[in-house]
Every structure is written in structure tokens, then in C-alpha cells.
Amino acid sequence: MTEAAYRNDFLKEVEAHVEAGHEVKRCMQCGVCAGSCPFGPYWQHSPQKIFMMIRAGKREAVLSSDAMWMCTSCYNCIARCPRKLPITHIMHGLANYAHRLGLAPKGQPTRDFAVMFWQNLARRGRVNELKLTLGHYFKDGIGAGIKQGLAMKAVGLGLYKAKRLNPLEIFGGHKVADLSGFHAIVAKAREIEDRKRGLAS
């Protein structure tokens, strides 16, 4: 039991800092989202519970939940919500907010991959698939990486033969024409987004 149980404090925080957070209070707890989610049995909390936890003031539990990271963006919940809440957007917004605060669950695979993907992309404005794949294989150590790489050997060779995989990408790789312009765009976008959500960059 926290002191702020069933107070508006955390709800207000979510409204201020989370994408579509102002919609959370409109949930009427029918449970259609929970029943529609293909991942329902596999995550800690359904959207219905996450929204109730927000209103119950359970800040720690919400932000450290793995639920938002498990979302595959199938949009079943949005399609079915009788109150027309943008549930998928809210879930991603919560994930993002938890990540920014450093409260997101450590070692959560989806989260790790998302971080890796963004860093890969943001560096040169293009996704370097070779580095991304290798980074993913080796995230759990050298041994695990080699094992995973050997398991996928045939696929890799196939891609190489079909000219879909260039080994030279390991040395820097391709990039956008105006790299500094791209970095400026990303920085500006982040600045605008942070201002909109009241977060310090």
C-alpha cells in the first residue's frame, strides 16, 4: 500500500508525460482489451489492469511491468475497445516513459532489441542489418553468439548468394547522404517530443 493509493497523482503524471496518457481515465474496465490480446496469458498485466493500476496509484508496479514491452501492435484492443481508447499507443507510450525514467525491466528482450535497433539506426540513418543481427546474436556473450550464428549459417549464406547480405557492411556500412543533417533532425524531433511531454532531454 503506497500513500498515494487511489489518488490522482500518478494518473496526472501519466497524463502529462505519456503519449495518449490523458485517455487512461476514460477506461471503463470492461476487459475487452484483455480478452482480445493474443499475448494475454504471457504478460504480467493486461491493459485493463495496467489502467486500473495507474488509477490506483501503483507507479512502481506499472512502470516496471513487462506488459508494455510484450505488445506486438496487433491493434486488436484498439479495434475492439468500446470506449475507443488508443490502447496500443498508450502501452507504447508507457513503455517509452518507463524506459526514459530507467524503471523499465532490465534484460527484457523486446526492450533490449528496441534499444539496439534505435542505436543502430540513429548512428548512420540507415539500418545496418549485419551489425544488428550480430549484435543480437552476441548480446548474451561470445559462446551464445557463435552458437546462434552457426545455427543460422545456411540462412546467412543464402542471403549472401542472393546479394541480400554484404559482409563489408561490418566496416562502417552505408549511410544517409547528409549525416549531420539527419542527426540534427533526430535531435530536433527529440527536443520537440520532450517539450510536448514535459521531459528534460
Next chain:
Amino acid sequence: MSEMKTAAYICTGCGIGDKIDAGTLEKIAAKEGKMALVKRHEFLCGAAGVQMIRDDIDQEGVTHVMLAGCSRRAKSEAFDFPATATTRANLREGVLWVVAEGGEHDEIRQEMADDYVRMACAELKKMKVPAGNPATANNKRILVVGGGFSGMTAALAAADAGYQAVIVEKSGQLGGWAARTWKRVPAAMPYAEPQETGVAELIDRIVSHPKISVHLNATVAETRGAPGRFAVDVATESGAAHSEEVGAIIQASGFTPYDIARLPELGGGAPNVVDHAGLEALAIAADGGAIKRSDGAEVKSVVFVQCAGQRDDSGAHLPYCSGHCCATSIKQAMYFKNANPDVDTVVIYQDLRVPGMGEDFYRSAQNKGVIFTKGKATAVKAAGNGLRVDFRDLILDEDAAVEADLVVLATGQVANSGVDIELPDEDPAKAQKVSILNLAYRQGKDLPILKHGFNDSHFICFPYETRRTGIYASGPVRRPMDMQQAGEDAVGAALKAIQAVENASLGRAAHPRSGDLSFPNVRLEGCTQCKRCTVECPFGAIDEDEKRFPVFNESRCRRCGTCMGACPVRVISFENYNVDTVGSQIKCLDMPDEFSEKPRILILACENDAYPALDMAGLQRHVYSAFVRAIPVRCLGSVNMVWITDALNSGWDGIMLMGCKKGDDYQCHFVKGSEMAHYRMSKVDDTLQQLGLENERVVTHEVAITDNARCARLINDYVAQIMAIGLSPMKGFG
């Protein structure tokens, strides 16, 4: 109408003439039915056919008309001869459409049609054109008991329609609970904000209306009479008493909030725990500003506990939902949010139910940041300077607690319905209650109660009707409701009251046989003062005089005939519906002998639901046995035991009674008629045993108007059962 002249008209339209031999019917009508005039027409309900009948009435002096063709429920506008006794033989829905196709059924189909013509002729000769209740009464004033929102709205509706209205209000001012409410749940687009109650304006209109008079600090000391001639003694607090003559009464005595002191586990009685009414008082005091507790502290957090002492299945509290509390709590939470959005407002609900346009209102509250949490409150305790509400969060499935400066318990509405007349006099619960109407009726002082203390009225079919003719219940006295519904109720009840006074002035029946001119005649010289009619009348229409003879108050009567069914000496009758009109039909049949393998099954079918269901079985071509003969009755309650014994003595092989659903969720148009019939028939076994007959020969069924296929099935199953036990040995003695 001195001389009776009968005429029979046989229609061969709609295919009747193709399958049924009209010539035979004509012979039966003339020879057995002894009809003075017998005519055949191929399109009787057409202009030419109807004109033929009219001409006979005008020129030939025909006073009694038998129409053989479609059901009495069809073409009733074409065959409308108000000054002529009219009956119908149901050849279309009752024979043509229900008897199986094919030549092998021609004989039994013809026999069925023949019998229906015999029965209609027999009935016709026993009928008279009803003259109307001579004891008409012309008082058209309307008394409204209760000056709350519902009562005031009813009085205004009646007065605006041109009828004098009198309000009797127990307290010193008009307005009731509505006047003690700061704002009301919105009744208009966009259903987003609490709105003004409008009660002050309503009171102004009442006070200044030339057709409305008001008695404050007044109660009803006694009510005597009947629609059109009620005499009501009004007692005022000052001791002054005077009498009001009125034509109809609207009981809008409202509700009392369930006593929160009975909910100590939820903090009832503790400081800073209030009910809805208590919060309204705080809101009125704040008048849009910050709401303060009784100790003067500004409320920064409030918890609403829904269903407090309601929907309780333990028997300790109210078992029902009061319907308005979800919307009322939403409204009250908005009081706080509108004054200061930073006040934490939590509504702990089990099922949020907001009828009408309440969903919009609910959404509006959510947008304001009211927190709704599905849970069940288990305890409210003092904590620090405020309170702590323990509850089970039903979404997160865990025990939780929330602290608050103020707790509002959403308690239910308890009807101010007066004395439960069904309780025995020695029951202490009866003595505790104060009568509202103090009726000087044989059956008790107040309107009968259905359940949970609410006045008996049929929710869906006839909501304002009570079991006392000319007295209409309106508002939360008949079921829990909010202001919106109470206002609609009030107008409905006012219209019913107007209908009642108009019918009474014309000597006609009120609902459900509205406009019926027949009324019960009693041959007092044959009466044995058994009191069954006075006890069993569902509407308390019959009082007793000093010698304990029944005193019929015709304009209190609904014309169901339950008294006629009850009377062991058969002295009660209606001009066009009596022991003879049905009895003669039962006895006129051409009864096949015991070895014919042609049983005869009598169906006595309630004309409100069962008979239409049979008609519709025909319309939908549900085939049923041609061995049955159906007679419509006004209500199963009007079935006199003599019809049963007569039928058994005449050799009928089985009797089916078809009436409406009985019990708490009754569908009987006369409330208790069907129940009464079922009760009487439960005792029929003795009669059957005396006659040496099997118990299966009399069966009773509850039938809804939609049970079309089921009716056919019931009939066919029953005929098979009768065939199995064999035909009645009583044939040939009748």
C-alpha cells in the same frame, strides 16, 4: 330491448367456404341454434356484407347477431354494432387454419365448425347489450397525495389538461427530496453536467396555478368511495379536518432513504460518513464553493461506496438495486470536481449502471478525473482526521484501502407505501407502518404491495395501475427511480387518473377493459354471505354492509369476473358474460358417444393472452387437434366451478384452462385472476373423484401471448393423453 330477434351470418370468405360446408352450418344455426334469420355471405366484412347486417338491424329489428367467420379479435371495427348483442363463431383461426389439411380430416373439421356455430348461437341467446353502470359519478377533481417532485408534476399535468388538482403534503413545504437536492442528473443534451433541479420554479407554478390547491402539514385521514366519487378526509397538523370530494387519486408518497445507521460496518452513523441526502445538504451549504464537512474542514478527498445496504442477498438489507445511485454518485463527485479539480474522488462500484443517457454523464465524470474502481467495500473506519475505506479491488483482485476526508454511502430507496395489507393484523411490522391513504375498503387501508414494499403495479404493461381502481401510484413508491423517471411517471399517472374519472362519469370500466359498459349484477336474495367475492376481488371493489352482504362499487370494478368465478351460488353476472353464456355453450354440443374415438376437449382460454395465442397459432398454421373447442373467458379468475362440473357431466373428456403467468412476475391483466384460478383448480381433484374420473381430466396451464407453437403442442399432447386414458364414461347423461 323488449323482443329478442336473432340472426346468424355465415361468412364463406378467406377459404372457409372451400373446406367447410356452409349449408350444414346454416341448418344447424336455424334448427339447433334457433336463429330467426340465417344468411350466408362470401365476404361478410366487406362493405356489402356489413351493410346487409346493418339493414337487418335497422329494418328487420334484429337485436342479436351471430357472426360465423373469423376470430372475434379480427375485423372488430367492421363488425361494430354497439346497440346489438354480438357474438362470433371462430371458423377461420379456430378451425380452418388449425385443422390438418386433407380429405381424411374433412369430417372432424366440419364437426368442429358445427360445434362452434352451436356454441355461438347458445351464447348469443343468453346475452344482453350492456347498459352501462347506472351509478355514474361526475367528480373529475384529482387528489395527489405527496407534494414532492412526482406529486407536483402529476398535479401540474392534470391541471394543465384542465382538471382541478388537490395536493396533500405531509410536511410544511412542497418539493420533497428534490427540494433538498442541490442539482440534478442532467435530463438534456449533452448530458455532461449536473443541472438545476427546477423545483423552485415548479413550486411557483403550483402555488400560482388557478386549478391547483395545496394542503400542507396534512395527511389523508380516510378515503371512501370509488372513482368519480371519492370522499377524502384531510387532517392537518393544526387539528383542523375537512373533506375533499375527488374523482381519482394519485399516490406519490415517494421514498425514504435507507437508514445508514443500519450500516455500522460501512461507517453509518460515524462522523463524516453521509448518505446521498446528507451530501446534498453539504452541497447546498457550499453552493458551488468548496464542500466542507460538518466540522468545517474542506473536503480534499471523498469516496463513494455504491450499493451500500443494497443488492444484499444476506437478508439483512435491501435486496434490490435502486437504479439511480450510480448516476447520483457521479453527479455528486462532479460537485467536488467542478469546485476544485484537485479533490480526489473515488467511486467504488460493483457494477456501474447508468440508465437513460447516463453513459454520457459517466464519460463526462471520467474526463473530469473521477476515479471509478470496481470493488466491494468491506469496512469504513476512522483514520486520523478522516476515514479509511477497506475494499476488495475486483480488477486487481487484491485487498486495498483508500483514505478520505468524507465517505458517501449510496443507500437505496425505501418506498413510502403505507401498510402492507397482506400481513396479519397481529404482525408487529404492520403496526409500525403508518397508512398513507386510510382506505375505508373491506380489503385494507392501503394499496396492495407486490414485493420489497413497493406498490403492486405491472412494470411493463401497465405501470401506474394499482390494484385499487382510480388510485394510481407514481414515482418511487412503485419502484425505485430518479427524478427523470419520476417526472415521466407523474405524467403517466395523471393521464391514467384523467382516463379513470372520464370513464367513471360514463359508467364505463377502467383499465384493462377500458370503455366496457358491462358491470357485475348481483342477485342478493340468493347470496349466502360467504364473502368469497369480497375477499377474492383483486381490486378491492366489493365492500360488505352491516349484514355482511356484498356491496359492489361498480366503478371500482375492472370487470374481470373473478367474483363471478368465486361465487358458489352463482348470483353474480354480467349482462353479456355470465354463468349461462359460457355454461350454455358447454352444454349445447353434439357429443359423440364413448366409443366414437372422438374425444371432446374444452379449452377455457383467457381472452387477453391465451386466446390470442391460439389465434396466432392458427395464423402461423400450427396444426392442432380438431377435438378441442375453445371458449374465451375474460380472465381465468372468472371460471366458475360449475362450468367444470357441467362440462364433466356433459361428457367432455378433458378440460384445459389456459391463463396468464401468475406469481410475483405475473402477466395476468387482473393481477390475481390467474393465480386464483390455479388455486381453485388445485382443489378440483375431489370433484373429479366424486364423479369417478381421473385427475388428468382437468389441467391448468400458464400461457404467454407468444406461446403460439407451444399452445398447439400442449393441445396435441393433452389429446394424446386423454386418448390414452380413454374417453369419459359420463357421456349421454348430460
